Amino acid sequence: MVKRRSSLSKNVFIVYIYKQNHFIQRNCSIFVCFHKNQLLVKIEDIELGEFPILLAPMEDVTDPPFRYVCKLFGADLMFTEFISSEGLIRDADKSVKKLDFDEFERPVGIQIFGHNIDSMTKAAQYAERANPDLIDINYGCPVRKVVAKGAGAGILNDIPKMIRMTEAVVNAVKLPVTVKTRLGYDEEHKEIVEIAERLQDVGIKAITVHGRTRTQRPRIPADWTLIGEVKNNQRMHIPVFGNGDVTDPVTAKHFKDTYGVDGLMIGRAVYGNPWIFRDIKKYFEAGELTPTPDIQERIRVSKIQLERSCIWKGERRGIMEIRKHWGNYFKGYPHFKPFRQKLMETDTLEGVHKVLAEIEEFYA
Numbered sequence: 001m002v003k004r005r006s007s008l009s010k011n012v013f014i015v016y017i018y019k020q021n022h023f024i025q026r027n028c029s030i031f032v033c034f035h036k037n038q039l040l041v042k043i044e045d046i047e048l049g050e051f052p053i054l055l056a057p058m059e060d061v062t063d064p065p066f067r068y069v070c071k072l073f074g075a076d077l078m079f080t081e082f083i084s085s086e087g088l089i090r091d092a093d094k095s096v097k098k099l100d101f102d103e104f105e106r107p108v109g110i111q112i113f114g115h116n117i118d119s120m121t122k123a124a125q126y127a128e129r130a131n132p133d134l135i136d137i138n139y140g141c142p143v144r145k146v147v148a149k150g151a152g153a154g155i156l157n158d159i160p161k162m163i164r165m166t167e168a169v170v171n172a173v174k175l176p177v178t179v180k181t182r183l184g185y186d187e188e189h190k191e192i193v194e195i196a197e198r199l200q201d202v203g204i205k206a207i208t209v210h211g212r213t214r215t216q217r218p219r220i221p222a223d224w225t226l227i228g229e230v231k232n233n234q235r236m237h238i239p240v241f242g243n244g245d246v247t248d249p250v251t252a253k254h255f256k257d258t259y260g261v262d263g264l265m266i267g268r269a270v271y272g273n274p275w276i277f278r279d280i281k282k283y284f285e286a287g288e289l290t291p292t293p294d295i296q297e298r299i300r301v302s303k304i305q306l307e308r309s310c311i312w313k314g315e316r317r318g319i320m321e322i323r324k325h326w327g328n329y330f331k332g333y334p335h336f337k338p339f340r341q342k343l344m345e346t347d348t349l350e351g352v353h354k355v356l357a358e359i360e361e362f363y364a
């Protein structure tokens with residue numbers, strides 16, 4: 001391999017990689033580290049492995065206890081749920097509580113959103129004091145209330161402001177700043193290739209692209225072609241992660257092989273399935289599909305999440321927090337409804353353990 005410094009920017013190299021019988025030229029600040037002759041993906045100093053699998057931020061889903069179990073099964077980078085910059089700088093309890101993470105989760109990013117540049121820079125500084133590994137900006141939330149204010153994916157309507165806001169946040173903090181966004185605002189404005197370049201130019205250290213526009217509904221299949229174009233743009237030298245419709249190890253491999261991204265981010269397929277990170281990695285390494293976890297394993301792992309939930313919020317609140325996850329853990333089990341009902345009504349740890357024991361006995 002030949003390596004020489006290019007004129008692109010201070011830490012960017014042109015690297016020639018020998019792959020599939022020919023050399024590929026890459027402008028590259030990410031593949032700077034070798035491990036067992038493999039190149040590692042990095043966000044500044046944060047090493048993420050050869051092909052990182054990221055847990056997508058999901059409001060009301062990816063709370064610290066759930067992230068804990070995802071980490072157990074190999075999530076390489078995780079994020080808090082999105083946090084309102086306005087809420088954060090006003091010390092709103094709900095927003096501040098979302099800053100919580102466990103040391104075990106590292107590397108972890110705090111994700112913020114907002115429409116006001118000043119509030120966003122202050123919120124980024126506030127988030128930085130919680131000592132995460134990076135700050136992520138949400139430019140992807142399609143929810144009407146958020147978009148109407150010009151936050152989340154709403155900012156895709158005003159690219160110059162998006163660039164100014166990003167630059168201001170990058171300059172306001174010492175931590176690396178990353179962005180999660182979409183292909184563009186709508187079908188007529190799929191501008192992500194240019195947007196990604198401009199965001200890189202103002203200093204972001206990685207980008208995740210969700211393969212939909214703001215106006216596309218989740219039932220429309222994610223379009224990975226443009227995600228691939230972002231990655232294959234010769235000017236891009238930061239990691240590009242693809243997101244949208246990774247459902248299992250086979251789709252993960254398809255997106256990995258077809259679009260050349262640096263890693264994948266997984267959202268909905270993780271519901272009740274923290275094992276997916278391990279399963280995908282095993283499939284990449286050995287081509288083997290792992291059988292779905294049996295009832296004992298589901299109970300074992302959901303108990304870990306329950307325990308973390310109670311450590312995080314105390315017994316009663318912890319039990320309430322995990323309630324929304326029970327249905328996911330036992331999805332597809334016939335006649336589960338009465339058990340679910342009991343899990344929803346029980347508010348002591350002893351009671352929950354009793355119901356879990358009944359579930360195990362019933363389905364074993």
Ligand SMILES: Cc1cc2nc3c(=O)[nH]c(=O)nc-3n(C[C@H](O)[C@H](O)[C@H](O)COP(=O)(O)O)c2cc1C
Pocket residue numbers: 056057058059060061080081082111138140141180210243244245246265266267268269
């Ligand atoms: C319930 C739910 C909540 C979400 N909350 C967030 C969020 O807080 N921040 C964010 O960037 N994206 C959020 N998203 C979008 C996901 O991170 C992801 O981009 C989207 O689900 C597509 O990926 P998937 O096909 O793997 O699910 C959310 C999605 C869902 C379904």
